[in-house]
Amino acid sequence: MNDTMAAAANQTSLLAGSSYGLLTGIHLGLMLVFAVLVIIAIGYGVRLKRRRVQADKEVAENAAEAGVPTQPAAEPGDSLPADARSAETPAAAQGVPRAAAPEPTRFVPVDTRDDEPGDRDDDHAEPIVAAAPLTASPAAEAASHPAPARASGPADGPVTQLKGLGPKVTARLAELGITTVGQIAALSDDQAEALDAELGSFRGRMARDRWIEQARFLAAGDRAGFESVFGKL
Structure with a gap:
């Protein structure tokens, strides 16, 4: 058991x-x-x-x-309206540093006049001989007649025709002296690299959006070729 x-x-x-x-x-x-x-x-x-x-x-x-300024997301407990916040910090809302405008070049006038007659030595003053009348030179005659205005062509078209250029990039290019598609089309590799380095926060956009290739189509007046590659103008 x-x-x-x-x-x-x-x-x-x-x-x-x-x-x-x-x-x-x-x-x-x-x-x-x-x-x-x-x-x-x-x-x-x-x-x-x-x-x-x-x-x-x-x-x-x-x-x-x-x-277009971007509106930041509202933080918890933030009592200010979105309009007031955007009005207080417009530069922070855009998030893009403003490029400083180039300082204008100042030219100092140079006085090319001879010394006043009173400053000369009276004892050594030479008699003034009346100058013979001069005939107008061909260069002076050409300067008196303005040259006819050069006819504008496709290369003189504005850079705003290029795809991928916003108003801020266009303004920055204008500050650098670039306003036509012909100027973009004529850039060499070194010049394009130097220009791209001056674009600040937009650096790299030239190669990414193929500005030079677009500009060469437009400067040559080849609109059909441009639209076949980059779309309708």
Whole structure:
């Protein structure tokens, strides 16, 4: 009788140990699955945040090119209206540094007149001989008749015809003396690189939007070729 009870007790202990081990394994498996799901969710959240930051950056660049100020997102607890905030910081809303206007060159007049007669030594003064009348030189005659105005051609078209030029880029090019497509089309590689370095926050746009290639089509008057590559004007 005692042996039977001992065997039953041993069997019960074995069953309890097996059940406990099974439950422990299930718990560990569930914890592992939950940890994997958490890692996946974190990675997905990081990707979404990167996409959102990149999208905001592209929107800000496009708005800056078009000259439209971007409105920052409202901060929690901010009691000021959006119009008041944009009025307080117009430069910060645009997010684009303003290029300083070049200082105009100052010319100092040079006095080319001879010394006054009173400053000369009267003892050594020479008599003034009347000069013989001079005939007008061919250069003087040509200067008196203005040259006829040069007829404008396709190369004299404004740079605003180029795709990808907003008002701010156009204004910066005008400050640098670039106003026609012919000037862009005539740039060498070194000149294009030097001009691109002067564009500030718009650096790299010349190569990305293929300004020189566009300008060469337009300067040559090849509108059909331009539209076949870059779309309708």
